Amino acid sequence: MDSKLLPTITAFLEHLLSQYTTADAVQWLKEKQQTVSTSETGKELYLPFSAAPRYVGKKSLNLSIEDLEQSNKLRKGFNPANWTTDQLARTILLLSLPHEDGDKYSQFILKLFGTADMGELVALYSALLLLPHPEKFVAQATEGIRTNMGNVYEAIALNNPYPFEHFSDAAWNQMVLKTIFVGKSLNKIYGLDERSNYDLARMLSDYAHERWAAGRTVTPELWRPVGPYINEYIIQDIKRLFNSTNETEQEAAALACAQSTYPAAQTLLEEHPLLKHKITEGQLNWSHVSQKAVTT
Amino acid sequence: MNTLNMKFIDPHIHMTSRTTDDYAAMQKAGIVAIIEPAFWLGQPRTELGSFKDYYSSLIGWERFRASQFGIKHYCTIGLNSKEANNEALAEEVMDLLPMFICKEGVVGVGEIGYDDQTAAEDKYYRLQLDLAKEANLPVQIHTPHRDKKAGTIRSMDVALEHKLDPGMVIVDHNNEETVRDVLDRGFWAAFTIYPNTKMGNERMVEIVKQYGAERIIVNSAADWGISDPLAVPKTASLMLERGISLDDIHKVCYQNALDSFGQSGQMKESDWLENTTIDQREKFSDNSILRGGQTPMVGEIRMNPAFESNIVK
Numbered sequence: 235m236d237s238k239l240l241p242t243i244t245a246f247l248e249h250l251l252s253q254y255t256t257a258d259a260v261q262w263l264k265e266k267q268q269t270v271s272t273s274e275t276g277k278e279l280y281l282p283f284s285a286a287p288r289y290v291g292k293k294s295l296n297l298s299i300e301d302l303e304q305s306n307k308l309r310k311g312f313n314p315a316n317w318t319t320d321q322l323a324r325t326i327l328l329l330s331l332p333h334e335d336g337d338k339y340s341q342f343i344l345k346l347f348g349t350a351d352m353g354e355l356v357a358l359y360s361a362l363l364l365l366p367h368p369e370k371f372v373a374q375a376t377e378g379i380r381t382n383m384g385n386v387y388e389a390i391a392l393n394n395p396y397p398f399e400h401f402s403d404a405a406w407n408q409m410v411l412k413t414i415f416v417g418k419s420l421n422k423i424y425g426l427d428e429r430s431n432y433d434l435a436r437m438l439s440d441y442a443h444e445r446w447a448a449g450r451t452v453t454p455e456l457w458r459p460v461g462p463y464i465n466e467y468i469i470q471d472i473k474r475l476f477n478s479t480n481e482t483e484q485e486a487a488a489l490a491c492a493q494s495t496y497p498a499a500q501t502l503l504e505e506h507p508l509l510k511h512k513i514t515e516g517q518l519n520w521s522h523v524s525q526k527a528v529t530t
Numbered sequence: 531m532n533t534l535n536m537k538f539i540d541p542h543i544h545m546t547s548r549t550t551d552d553y554a555a556m557q558k559a560g561i562v563a564i565i566e567p568a569f570w571l572g573q574p575r576t577e578l579g580s581f582k583d584y585y586s587s588l589i590g591w592e593r594f595r596a597s598q599f600g601i602k603h604y605c606t607i608g609l610n611s612k613e614a615n616n617e618a619l620a621e622e623v624m625d626l627l628p629m630f631i632c633k634e635g636v637v638g639v640g641e642i643g644y645d646d647q648t649a650a651e652d653k654y655y656r657l658q659l660d661l662a663k664e665a666n667l668p669v670q671i672h673t674p675h676r677d678k679k680a681g682t683i684r685s686m687d688v689a690l691e692h693k694l695d696p697g698m699v700i701v702d703h704n705n706e707e708t709v710r711d712v713l714d715r716g717f718w719a720a721f722t723i724y725p726n727t728k729m730g731n732e733r734m735v736e737i738v739k740q741y742g743a744e745r746i747i748v749n750s751a752a753d754w755g756i757s758d759p760l761a762v763p764k765t766a767s768l769m770l771e772r773g774i775s776l777d778d779i780h781k782v783c784y785q786n787a788l789d790s791f792g793q794s795g796q797m798k799e800s801d802w803l804e805n806t807t808i809d810q811r812e813k814f815s816d817n818s819i820l821r822g823g824q825t826p827m828v829g830e831i832r833m834n835p836a837f838e839s840n841i842v843k
Contacts, residue, residue, distance in 0.1 A: 280629060281628075281632060284629075284632050284633050284634075285632055287634055288795070348582070348586075349582060349585070349586060349626075349629045349630065350586075350590075351586075351589040351590050351593075351633050351634060351635075352589075352590050352593065352594060353634060354633075355590075382591070382594075383590065383591065383594045384594075
């Protein structure tokens with residue numbers, strides 16, 4: 235996050251919070267922002283960061299389309315649709331800390347991570363995309379992906395451009411694989427298509443084989459990052475999908491072929507003119523597949 | 531058990547040492563909320579980091595794990611008496627406690643008090659009483675196994691000396707020898723139904739018959755030893771059988787725990803009355819509660835179906 239934008243972002247977050255909490259709570263936060271903004275040791279941040287829900291509550295935001303558009307305009311990929319009031323307050327506090335010295339700043343924030351509870355972790359990971367010196371938190375976010383708490387995982391992996399912008403390929407691939415493994419929708423991973431790569435396609439294909447060998451199914455969403463990397467091996471998987479009795483699997487196969495320049499994949503798509511037509515006409519895309527995958 | 535659909539709170543149970551089978555059985559028996567006091571793990575800790583990670587697991591992973599079984603998990607945070615004897619480490623832990631005691635769902639400072647009643651135990655007990663007073667949190671006192679009566683009286687004397695309101699102090703692991711003193715001084719008297727070393731529940735019934743239900747609390751303290759995570763519902767059942775009124779049972783197995791620890795502002799009945807759905811799709815990976823292939827429960831809380839065959843899919 236460009237630190238010149240911080241005042242604008244903070245003002246926007248304050249504006250959102252004021253719609254969902256009391257004047258007293260806003261006042262409390264103002265005072266805490268003041269003490270945090272002159273903090274030498276980071277200490278002044280720890281208690282209000284913990285105590286935020288006691289003052290501003292934990293209400294879900296019910297944001298308007300305009301607010302969501304504005305979020306995305308201020309910071310591409312910023313989507314606070316599922317945020318809560320305490321999350322807003324905690325993020326505002328994080329942005330109030332002096333940040334000229336990146337090492338010092340990240341040290342204070344990482345200390346918070348070290349003793350955070352679930353709600354605090356959600357707030358911290360969701361806020362990464364807004365923080366100055368974002369590169370300082372890559373190791374922490376990569377570690378975060380190893381969590382086994384559902385909402386903490388979602389805070390990092392879903393609706394968050396941070397992994398897209400900062401993760402290594404290895405960490406990115408683990409995240410995509412794990413998202414499938416824990417039954418969450420790939421559709422919410424920011425930048426999924428842009429960061430697909432050959433290694434990921436191989437891992438996903440291997441994972442499908444493992445599941446099939448055990449007599450289990452895999453989500454049709456799995457084939458989305460695979461499409462551009464169809465080769466002589468993966469084409470066998472795609473054939474299997476086309477032969478499935480499950481309509482969504484056939485649709486996934488067609489979409490994967492449409493992403494591929496591999497000749498055999500093109501041929502396969504030609505053999506399914508109806509699906510091809512739907513894709514060309516925009517009546518079928520990966521979001522449709524995701525929607526169906528989630529509801530079944 | 532629990533034919534009357536009663537709700538229970540177990541305000542002292544160490545779930546870190548227990549299994550998912552226990553959680554499922556507790557939920558089935560009517561336990562809606564639990565408090566897990568920070569305690570000794572059986573193996574002495576030698577580094578500050580292991581305290582930090584332990585406290586983090588009480589407010590993090592264990593709370594999440596309980597939620598997967600429809601049980602609301604709270605905790606008390608403190609330095610237990612046994613480990614207060616490692617003074618160099620105890621000093622470091624005292625610096626760490628302020629980072630944790632004001633977190634969400636922390637309903638008190640505990641379990642603290644005396645074990646061997648050494649000078650070091652006394653020092654850190656006092657320091658933590660001051661900390662609790664400063665944070666306006668209830669205190670959960672562990673009374674010693676050995677020299678219990680003197681230790682219990684000393685625990686209360688010191689709490690009063692530090693100007694704590696007895697109404698903010700829950701004195702735990704009482705027995706027939708200590709209960710009168712504790713109640714007479716205005717403290718909460720908790721009883722632990724634990725095989726062989728603490729209270730049996732037949733004796734517990736007699737205590738309630740003799741002293742009534744005011745300020746008396748029943749818990750299991752189930753942990754890594756041979757103990758029973760269903761001690762509270764079982765005791766309620768026995769009380770019913772032996773003629774204790776429903777109202778009194780409700781007090782000692784639910785309401786008194788809520789009233790005493792609820793003074794923290796971190797534990798409200800609405801926390802579980804309004805959240806009666808679970809979503810086990812919030813399941814997780816390498817340390818998952820549900821392994822791949824198990825059917826997640828989504829929606830109204832209900833029991834896991836019994837394992838119907840020996841075939842694992």
